[in-house]
Amino acid sequence: MYRLLISALLGVLLNLFPTHLFAQKNAATDSIYVALQKIQVDSIRIKKTNEYAYNLLVTKKPLRNEIANLAIKNALQYNNQHLLGLSYLTIGYAYILIGEYSNAYPYYMQALAVYQKINEPKNLWRAHLDLTWIQIQLKAYDNANQLIQTAIAITKKENLIPEQAISYNYVGILNDSQGKYELAIESYKLALSLNEKKGLEGNQISTLMNLGISQRRAKKFKDALVSFEKSKIIVDKGNSAYYKQSIYQNLAELTFEMKEYDKAEAYILQALANSSGNNERVLKRGLFSNLYSIYKIKGEYQKALAYSDSLFRIDQSLYEKEKVAEILNLQAKYDTKLKDEKIANQYVLNLQQQQQLLLNKKLLQLTLQQKENSELLFTKRKNELENQKKLQTAAMQKDRLQAKLDKQTSEQQIFTQKQEIATKNRMQIFFALLAVMAIGIAIFIFYNQRKTRNLNALITLQKKDLEQVNAVKDRIFSIIGHDMRAPVNTLTSFNYLLEDHDLSSDKIRVYAEKISQTLNHTSVMMENLLNWSRSQLQGYQPQLKMQHLKPIADQVINTLAVQAAKKGIYITNTIDTDMQVFADGDMTELIMRNLVANAIKFTPNKGTINLSALQDNKHINFKISDSGIGMPTEILAQLNSDETTYHQTSRPGTNKETGTGLGLMLCKTFANLMGGKLKVASETGKGTEVEVSLLSVAA
Incomplete structure (x- = not known):
């Protein structure tokens, strides 16, 4: 059987290669080449000869090498550097396409020498690029790296963006060939970014596919899938069958x-x-x-x-x-050496013997393949039988286990029923009584413990509140006992001076100014005391509605303008005109007036105060910043705590101004009543910033 199959195959091969193919042939007898040489225009003749040589090379036809050499010879005779360079590139590229890189290399080196003399940067770049590909195929990676870097330098110098993208694509191929997949991925991404500026769609597709291949080899499967999907989207738009495949x-x-x-x-x-x-x-x-x-x-x-x-x-x-290609290649190689029919027949005989040996080897491989297929069929049948056997065994085991389980379940049910009948009547009453007693005891203990905890918590809270209220009360009595007596004594003394002494107008003016300061201080103190007392009343609620913040700030600045002017303090209001808060207008004005008054009090002469506000989600944060002396850390900690009732000793201002110590406590209390917060940031000697956060919309 094998001998008949071999004879049949040999017959097919001999019919494919008739004996007239082995007749001698050269360029002088090639009709197409001869016709091309009759073209009178040199440039057209050279281009057409290059195209003919290119087609012979890529299809591996006889005389391809001889025609290629003649094409270069024609270009050299014409003495045109541009056409000569194109001839070298055309022939070299044909050798690349058929994988004969060693033959392609000298043509590209000649092209490189030509384009280094003339100003054609794109062709010079192309020569470097194709030489890079040749060196990669020959595994001369250092040479390839030098060539591609030179190509990139040319594209950057001439601002050739598409060519630069292609160059970085080749850098990726070079790194991928060496197993440097991460560097290859970076190069492909750089090429993609350049393509987005000014690249060709085909280059974009090939770069994405190269990127996906490197990502796959680096085991970054998800990234590779994304890259391939992107290239698929572009391919589907262009409907290119080659790229789709x-x-x-x-x-x-x-x-x-x-x-x-x-x-x-x-x-x-x-x-x-x-x-x-x-x-x-x-x-x-x-x-x-x-x-x-x-x-x-x-x-x-x-x-x-x-x-x-x-x-x-x-x-x-x-x-x-x-085998067809091999015979044609051998015929072209030896056609100039075959002198007569006898040598040709001997050559065919030798070639047939070689083909018979190769056919024997191929038939052996095919036999092994058939054997593997037979083994595959046997394995399939064996697996099917084993699966059937396993299924039958599993079914039998399942039936046995089910029967055993049914028996055990039945026995267990009988035993359980007997136990339940024996103990049900005796234990039912006992457990019921025990459950009632346990529930009663648990309820009693639970309610007593909860009542005790609630009472203790209430007592602790009330004790803390009473202590705080008591401290404030003592402070208020101290203020009333001291600060209320001072202005009365001052007025009494001044009245005495007016009745019994003859005072000059200058002295009267000085005394009047001091009395005015005393009365202002007393007025502020009385207003703060009244407002604080009102805030402590049970059930007191502020009147909340939308308020424009800037007019309130302007009113406060106008009210305190005289005090600020006496110290030469410059006050700025940068609050936006449209800024609104959901608050009580009087409380907001009182908070702002106390904070600005404090800022004036603790800011030296020629200082600055700034009022500002910012939107933060559902809150408006307005700030009062000064360039004053700051405040001690213990007062700062007290102000930033959760307490709203505490004892605070008043400090003298930078010009010895006095106070009551109620202003900041009152500001904090009113801010909390309106659903806001007060926060203070200060550094001794560098100033203070008070931030009040109020709602910007109804809660």
């Missing part, structure tokens, strides 16, 4: 590596749907191989066998194609 292939390899076999299967089938023609046979072989592995893993052996047969047919087709 490539993106589906990459998605298939990624999901196969992620062990998502259903998705991998779907992507492979889509890739196959977008591939066509004999040129896709190598691609199809890889896709069929992946499908074979997927179905084998999933246990779908029938489908696995089908794709195994497809692999066999593709391998056979590729083998025949390779």
Whole structure:
């Protein structure tokens, strides 16, 4: 059987290569080349000859090397550096496409030498770029790195943005070839950013796919999937069959590596749907191989066998194609040496012997493949039988266990029923009485403990409140006993001086100013005492409504303008005109007046005070900042605590002004009544900032 199959295959090969192919042939007898040389215009003749040589090379036709050399020779004779450089690039690129990098290298070096002499930066860049690719394929990575860096320098100097993006794409390929996947990813991302400025869509797609491949190799599967999906969106818009096939292939390899076999299967089938023609046979072989592995893993052996047969047919087709190309190549190589028909026949005989040996080897491989398929079928049948046996065994074990379980359950139910009947009547009354007693005791203990805790908490709270109220009361009595007596004594003394002494107008003016200060102090003290007393009344509620904050601040500044002017203090109001608070207008004015008065009191002459406000979610925070002397840390801690009733000793101002010690306590109390807060920040010698937070909308 094998001998008949070998004879048939040899017959096919001999029919594919008739003997007239081995007749001698050279450029002088090539009709197309001869016709091209008759073109009179030199530039057109050179370009057409380059194109013809390029086509011969990429299709691996006979005379391709000879025609390529003649194309370069024609360009040298014309003495045009531009056309000469293009000739070198064209022939070199053809050798790259067929994978003959060693043949391509000298042509590109010649092109590089040409473009270094003339001003054609794009072609100079292209020569460096293609040389980079050659060095990568030859694994000369250091040389490749030097070439691509020179290419990037050219693009930056000439501001060639698309070419610069392509260059960074090649940097990524270089790093990926060396296993430096993180550096490759960075290079691809830089290329993408340049493409977004001014790049070609095709380059954007290839860069995204290269990025995805490097991310897959770096095991960053999620990032790779994102990159492939982005390239797929662009491909779907352009409807490019080539790119569709490539993106589906990459998605298939990624999901196969992620062990998502259903998705991998779907992507492979889509890739196959977008591939066509004999040129896709190598691609199809890889896709069929992946499908074979997927179905084998999933246990779908029938489908696995089908794709195994497809692999066999593709391998056979590729083998025949390779042999055809090999025979044509050998014929072109030796056609100048075959002198007569006898030598040609001997050559064919030797070649047939070689083909027979190779066919024997290939048939052996095919036999092994068939054996593997047979083993696969056997494994499938064996697995099916084992599964049936396991299912039967499991069913029998399940039945036995179920019967045993039913018996044990029945016995347990009988035993339980007997126990329940024996103990039910005796224990029922006992547990009922015990439960009632336990519940009664627990309720009694619970209510007593809760009552005790509530009483203790109430007593503690009332004690604290009484202590605070008592301290304030003592302070108020002290203020009334001292500060209320002082202005009365002052008025009495002044009256005595007016009755019994002859005073000059200057002295009367001085005494009047002192009396005015005393009365102002007394008036402020009385107003604060009255407001504090009102805030302590049970059930007292502020009248809250929307208030414009800036007019209140302006009113306070006007009221205290005289005091500020005496010390040369400059007050600024930067509160926005539209700023509103949900507050009691009188309380807000009192808080602001006390805070500004305190700022004037503790700010030296020629100082500054600033009023400002900011919106913070549902609150308005208005601040009063001064450049005064600040306040001690113990007073600052007391003001920033949660207490609203406390004892505070008044400090003299920078000009020995006196106070009652009630102002800040009253501000804090009123702020809390309106649902706000008061916070103080100060540093000794550097000033104080008081921030009052009030609602900006109704709660």
